[in-house]
Amino acid sequence: MRHDKSKRKSEWISASDVGRSEFCPNSVALKYAGAKPSRRAVAAQDRGNLKHEQFNRQISIDKRCYVASYLYGMEDQRTETLRQFRDNTLDYMPGGRILIAVYYRLSPMVIEISKRSSWIDLLLRRIVDRLVLWVELRGKSHVS
Numbered sequence: 001m002r003h004d005k006s007k008r009k010s011e012w013i014s015a016s017d018v019g020r021s022e023f024c025p026n027s028v029a030l031k032y033a034g035a036k037p038s039r040r041a042v043a044a045q046d047r048g049n050l051k052h053e054q055f056n057r058q059i060s061i062d063k064r065c066y067v068a069s070y071l072y073g074m075e076d077q078r079t080e081t082l083r084q085f086r087d088n089t090l091d092y093m094p095g096g097r098i099l100i101a102v103y104y105r106l107s108p109m110v111i112e113i114s115k116r117s118s119w120i121d122l123l124l125r126r127i128v129d130r131l132v133l134w135v136e137l138r139g140k141s142h143v144s
Contacts, residue, residue: 066107068132070114071125078132085135 013028020027068079090096114121
């Protein structure tokens, strides 16, 4: 049995249309009947699209840095230093993305272990402190 592609395509409803139908149950039927949205509806859709783009831009900034956030806090300058190193250096190095992926896989476990043992917590802090110092010194030597 042969299926007509144009007929099959008309049976599909896009995810956007499904989402719109949540706000206006008749929107899909009206769209496929050829009805045009009002100026007010177009303006509302434009505002929604703009807010959606702003939201996407905001979440595209990767604020994760589990170990540094645990040790220093999310907004600490040392945490930001390590984020910048990740984004501006590691992400462009051969194997850097793999290292980042391994870090994100293991760091929650490292933090849990660190919370349970004061000497591991101290060791982790010393290692990360040295890493921050190394990144800062590296950055200064590349600037001069």
